[in-house]
Every structure is written in C-alpha cells, then in structure tokens.
Amino acid sequence: MALASVVIAGGGMAGFTAAKSLRAKGFAGKLTIVDPEGIPYDRPPLSKDYLLGHRDAEQIQLIDAGWFADQDIEVIESKVVDLDPEAPAVTLADGTVLHADKVVLATGGTARRLPIPGGQLPTVLELRTKQDADHLRQVLQPGIRLAIIGAGLIGAEVASSALSFGASVTLIDPVDPPLVPAVGEVLARRLHQMHVANGVKLVTGIPTEISVDASGQHAITLADGSSILADVVLVGIGIVADTALAAASGLDTDNGILVDESQRTSHPNVYAIGDTARTRLSDGTLLRRAEHWEHAMNTGETVAAALLEAQLPTHGASWFWSDRHGVHVEGVGSMLGDGTLVTRELDGIPVAAFRVTDEGLLAGCAAIDGGLLVRAARRIIDKNKPVNVEQLADPTIDLKKLAR
Ligand SMILES: Cc1cc2nc3c(=O)[nH]c(=O)nc-3n(C[C@H](O)[C@H](O)[C@H](O)COP(=O)(O)OP(=O)(O)OC[C@H]3O[C@@H](n4cnc5c(N)ncnc54)[C@H](O)[C@@H]3O)c2cc1C
The missing domain is CATH 3.50.50.60 (FAD/NAD(P)-binding domain)
Structure with a gap:
C-alpha cells in the first residue's frame, strides 16, 4: 500500500x-x-x-x-x-x-547533567535550546565569573563567545587536552592552548560537587580538594x-x-x-x-x-565543524584508532592532522582553518585511495590533487 x-x-x-x-x-x-x-x-x-x-x-x-x-x-x-x-x-x-x-x-x-551533588541545581546551566541560549546571554555580563564544565565542542565555543561579553571564564575538564578523539593530540593541544592565549583560565580536574550560596555564588569542588568560585556555571558534557x-x-x-x-x-x-x-x-x-x-x-x-522505498543515498565519511577564538575547526572520518598519526605544519604551527591505517588508507583528518583540505581528505577517504604519509605532512602538497 x-x-x-x-x-x-x-x-x-x-x-x-x-x-x-x-x-x-x-x-x-x-x-x-x-x-x-x-x-x-x-x-x-x-x-x-x-x-x-x-x-x-x-x-x-x-x-x-x-x-x-x-x-x-x-x-x-x-x-x-x-x-x-x-x-x-x-x-x-x-x-x-x-x-x-x-x-x-x-x-x-x-543536555547531560553531571551525576554529582549539585549537578541538578536549577542554577547550573546547560545549552541545548534557544531558551537556554537566551538565558545564558542574559547572565553574561562584563566581569561575571563564568565556569564551564566540559571543554569539548560546545564548552569551548561558549568560552570563546563569553569573552566577548567581558566575562572572566574558567574552563574545567578532566582531560588535558580534550578533543583528542575528534582532532588528534597535536591539534587538540593547539586548540586548548588558544584558550589560554585568549584569556580563558584552564583547569584540569574532576568536579565532585557544586554548591550555591544565598548570594548566588557557586563553588565547584574538584577531586583534588580545590574549589572554583563562579557566578554562573554551565555544563557542556554532551x-x-x-x-x-x-x-x-x-x-x-x-x-x-x-x-x-x-x-x-x-x-x-x-x-x-x-x-x-x-x-x-x-x-x-x-x-x-x-x-x-x-x-x-x-x-x-x-x-x-x-x-518511499527509493534507493538509499550514500553519505561520505562523517564530518563536523566548530568555531572558537576566531578559528574554524573541521574534522572528517575518525581520528581514533590504530595506525599512524601524521601532522601537517605551516611555519612550525600544526594546521592539520591525519590518521593513516596500517593498510595505507586515510581514516581521519582534522584541520584548523583548512576547510578545503578537509573536503579533499573526505574525497580520499570516500574513494579509499591509498595515501603517502610524507605527502600528507608536506604543506606544499595540495590535497585536492591527491584526491583526484
Ligand atoms: C549549542 C550547540 C552547538 C552545536 N554546534 C555544532 C557544530 O558547530 N557543528 C556540528 O556538527 N554540530 C553542532 N551541534 C550539534 C547539532 O546541532 C545536532 O547534532 C543537531 O541539532 C541534531 O539534530 P536533531 O534533529 O537530531 O536533534 P535536535 O536538534 O535536538 O532536535 C530534536 C527536536 O525534537 C524535539 N523533541 C524532543 N522530544 C520531543 C517529543 N517528545 N515530541 C516532539 N518533539 C520532541 C525537540 O524540541 C527538538 O526541537 C551543536 C549543538 C548545540 C546544542
């Protein structure tokens, strides 16, 4: 029927x-x-x-x-x-x-809530809906102390945006650097350091409790016993x-x-x-x-x-992007797994990373301000084209040519 x-x-x-x-x-x-x-x-x-x-x-x-x-x-x-x-x-x-x-x-x-005492407090914010964003925008004022738990994609983006409001931002994550599975170790480190360069305070630690006092000041206790005081707390953990x-x-x-x-x-x-x-x-x-x-x-x-019982479309390797501190990040395929990790540098700064399987195939690529490179990498992945590690690392090699 x-x-x-x-x-x-x-x-x-x-x-x-x-x-x-x-x-x-x-x-x-x-x-x-x-x-x-x-x-x-x-x-x-x-x-x-x-x-x-x-x-x-x-x-x-x-x-x-x-x-x-x-x-x-x-x-x-x-x-x-x-x-x-x-x-x-x-x-x-x-x-x-x-x-x-x-x-x-x-x-x-x-939004995933933190399974710790205080993790369910109504004053602990999340960002999933337009209403959440409206609320966050209202509370972001010059000088406000914002603590963000989770330095993945959304946490990092909010940290960057909050600086424009004149907020004083602390970014807390149990891992240093975060995002390794998405972009590989080298780019993850460069991205994480950008926070510091732009005035975000980074803290590596595991939150164990959040409390709020009558004046609205929050205290985030970490597993090492230290605590971070903040006017606004946002959790971005997926x-x-x-x-x-x-x-x-x-x-x-x-x-x-x-x-x-x-x-x-x-x-x-x-x-x-x-x-x-x-x-x-x-x-x-x-x-x-x-x-x-x-x-x-x-x-x-x-x-x-x-x-409609039509032919299913084929989609290429999975792709995502993220923007923070004025740079655009893209990733395709998977940077997680066995094989060789290759870094491409420009003037000594890592701009792209690749994962090549033991069979010599490209499995994943990520880049900072390298949308065209990622697009070419995606074609290489989708076509299952063998790659040469030296060429991937060489910034003078146009990946588009390798994708042909
Ligand atoms: C702040 C933020 C920034 C992001 N940035 C990026 C990015 O830079 N790059 C990227 O690749 N991805 C990004 N993402 C992720 C991307 O937005 C999501 O992957 C995408 O929105 C998922 O779409 P969806 O339709 O599956 O779910 P959603 O967009 O969550 O839509 C689900 C809808 O279902 C409705 N709903 C829920 N329950 C019911 C119900 N019982 N009955 C009826 N309706 C219901 C909800 O109201 C909602 O509108 C971001 C996400 C957020 C929140």
Missing part, C-alpha cells in the same frame, strides 16, 4: 530534513511535524552567532515559517507523550492522537539521547534508538533519525552514536528515501 501519511516527532535538523526530503522526492501525502519548540531552527548558532547577538531567532530558523504552509506540512507545537508502534499512532501532550502510516522519531537529546518514547513502547534502545541502515527501528512502522538514533548493523555491531549537524541532515535524507 502506498505511503499516505507520516508523523515526525521532533523538528530539529533531522526531522526538518526528513520532511523536506519527503516533499522533494514527490511525497504528496499528509505530513506532520510535532515539536514543542515550534518552527524548526538551527542549533549550532546557539553557542556562536546567536549567543553573541549577531543573528536573531528568525535568522536561525531552518527555513521561513511560510515554507511549511507552502509545502502543506503541518507543524504542531506540542510534545509527543506516547507512541503506539502497532497502530501506528502518537499521542500529544493535550491528549490528541495522531494516526499515520509511519512515525519518525527525531527527538534529539537533552547529550543523553531521547529514547524514552521508544523504550516505553518496546523498541530496542541502547544509548540511542537502535536503527538499521535505513533508519528503521526494531518495529517496521517506526523510524528514528539524528542525534537520537544509533545504527545497529545487520551483524549486530553497534556504531557510535553521532551528535553532529550533518549526520542529522544525512539521516533525515535517508529516512525519506527509505519511507
């Missing part, structure tokens, strides 16, 4: 892309997005341009609000509170039941995939809603995409769950093809 209706729970990058791709592929049936946040918007600017006030709420919408009416896509500002995979149907917060031929779960995740709906309705979950390569969950009527989904290969291997913008977009495209 031809597909006549689809309900998408969650209108982030993944849910929005699924709807857009369904229409682009000619799906003319009933299409509904349910999201308590309403019209889909982009999250990466929340720690960058939006936080800084360089773009407003309208400018970070994924598309003009009018587009949804033009495309006959209904956006319902509500939360899905129950899922019945058999029907299939979803129940909204006000009790409305929506039936559809297929349901797509694109519910993303929530997300917890939103699996509650799926788990409650009996779908397989394991740090994500488990899906096959067509984004189908363990129930044939339900699909999952974006940050909330985790791929389980046919041999049972669980892939690492991705928490990146492009992955959300790619899985949105894949689910549209799967629902």
Whole structure:
C-alpha cells in the first residue's frame, strides 16, 4: 500500500530534513511535524552567532515559517507523550492522537547533567535550546565569573563567545587536552592552548560537587580538594539521547534508538533519525552514536528515501565543524584508532592532522582553518585511495590533487 501519511516527532535538523526530503522526492501525502519548540531552527548558532547577538531567532530558523504552509506540512507545537508502534499512532501532550502510516522519531537529546551533588541545581546551566541560549546571554555580563564544565565542542565555543561579553571564564575538564578523539593530540593541544592565549583560565580536574550560596555564588569542588568560585556555571558534557518514547513502547534502545541502515527501528512502522538514533548493523555491531549537524541532515535524507522505498543515498565519511577564538575547526572520518598519526605544519604551527591505517588508507583528518583540505581528505577517504604519509605532512602538497 502506498505511503499516505507520516508523523515526525521532533523538528530539529533531522526531522526538518526528513520532511523536506519527503516533499522533494514527490511525497504528496499528509505530513506532520510535532515539536514543542515550534518552527524548526538551527542549533549550532546557539553557542556562536546567536549567543553573541549577531543573528536573531528568525535568522536561525531552518527555513521561513511560510515554507511549511507552502509545502502543506503541518507543524504542531506540542510534545509527543506516547507512541503506539502497532497502530501506528502518537499521542500529544493535550491528549490528541495522531494516526499515520509511519512515525519518525527525531527527538534529539537533552543536555547531560553531571551525576554529582549539585549537578541538578536549577542554577547550573546547560545549552541545548534557544531558551537556554537566551538565558545564558542574559547572565553574561562584563566581569561575571563564568565556569564551564566540559571543554569539548560546545564548552569551548561558549568560552570563546563569553569573552566577548567581558566575562572572566574558567574552563574545567578532566582531560588535558580534550578533543583528542575528534582532532588528534597535536591539534587538540593547539586548540586548548588558544584558550589560554585568549584569556580563558584552564583547569584540569574532576568536579565532585557544586554548591550555591544565598548570594548566588557557586563553588565547584574538584577531586583534588580545590574549589572554583563562579557566578554562573554551565555544563557542556554532551547529550543523553531521547529514547524514552521508544523504550516505553518496546523498541530496542541502547544509548540511542537502535536503527538499521535505513533508519528503521526494531518495529517496521517506526523510524528514528539524528542525534537520537544509533545504527545497529545487520551483524549486530553497534556504531557510535553521532551528535553532529550533518549526520542529522544525512539521516533525515535517508529516512525519506527509505519511507518511499527509493534507493538509499550514500553519505561520505562523517564530518563536523566548530568555531572558537576566531578559528574554524573541521574534522572528517575518525581520528581514533590504530595506525599512524601524521601532522601537517605551516611555519612550525600544526594546521592539520591525519590518521593513516596500517593498510595505507586515510581514516581521519582534522584541520584548523583548512576547510578545503578537509573536503579533499573526505574525497580520499570516500574513494579509499591509498595515501603517502610524507605527502600528507608536506604543506606544499595540495590535497585536492591527491584526491583526484
Ligand atoms: C549549542 C550547540 C552547538 C552545536 N554546534 C555544532 C557544530 O558547530 N557543528 C556540528 O556538527 N554540530 C553542532 N551541534 C550539534 C547539532 O546541532 C545536532 O547534532 C543537531 O541539532 C541534531 O539534530 P536533531 O534533529 O537530531 O536533534 P535536535 O536538534 O535536538 O532536535 C530534536 C527536536 O525534537 C524535539 N523533541 C524532543 N522530544 C520531543 C517529543 N517528545 N515530541 C516532539 N518533539 C520532541 C525537540 O524540541 C527538538 O526541537 C551543536 C549543538 C548545540 C546544542
């Protein structure tokens, strides 16, 4: 029977892309997005341009609000509170039941809270939604002491943005340097040192407790007994995939809603995409769950093809970017694993890093202000082209030529 209706729970990058791709592929049936946040918007600017006030709420919408009416896509500002995979149907917060031929779960995740005393305090902030960014912007004032726990992508970006507000920033992470799995040791160290060069205080330590006194001053106690005082505390330690709906309705979950390569969950009527989904290969291997913008977009495209029983698109090696202290960081593939790590330097400064497998294939690449290089590296990875370690390290070699 031809597909006549689809309900998408969650209108982030993944849910929005699924709807857009369904229409682009000619799906003319009933299409509904349910999201308590309403019209889909982009999250990466929340720690960058939006936080800084360089773009407003309208400018970070994924598309003009009018587009949804033009495309006959209904956006319902509500939360899905129950899922019945058999029907299939979803129940909204006000009790409305929506039936559809297929349901797509694109519910993303929530910011991970610190499992320590004080980690749940309402004054300990997180950054996942526009509302979180608005609140953070309000409290960032000149001279304010901001402590950020977690120096990964979001923590580092907020540290950089907060300096523009005149905040005094302390960045706490148990690892020195953080981000090695994403960009390799050498670039991770250069990026971490940039914080110091720009006036951020770095602390390596494990927080064990957060407390707040009557005046609103927070104290973060570290495992070595030291403590850091701050007016504002932000935790940026990743997300917890939103699996509650799926788990409650009996779908397989394991740090994500488990899906096959067509984004189908363990129930044939339900699909999952974006940050909330985790791929389980046919041999049972669980892939690492991705928490990146492009992955959300790619899985949105894949689910549209799967629902329409069209050929699944192929996507290249996974890619991410991040911006801090005026530099642009990109990474592709995986820098984590065996093989040889190669660094490319320019005037003695590391600008790119590569991981080459023992078979001589490029497995991962990261670069600072090297978007074109990363794009070329991605082509090399996708084509499985053997690489030469000396050429990768040589800044005079144009990677584009190696990718041909
Ligand atoms: C501050 C910040 C900066 C980032 N910067 C970068 C970056 O520089 N580069 C990069 O690659 N990635 C970045 N990311 C990650 C990227 O934004 C995410 O990977 C991407 O947004 C995931 O999209 P998604 O649609 O899967 O989930 P989300 O964007 O989280 O969307 C999920 C949606 O589901 C809705 N929802 C949840 N529960 C329900 C429910 N029960 N019913 C209905 N709707 C529900 C939520 O309201 C939300 O709108 C950043 C993320 C953040 C928060």
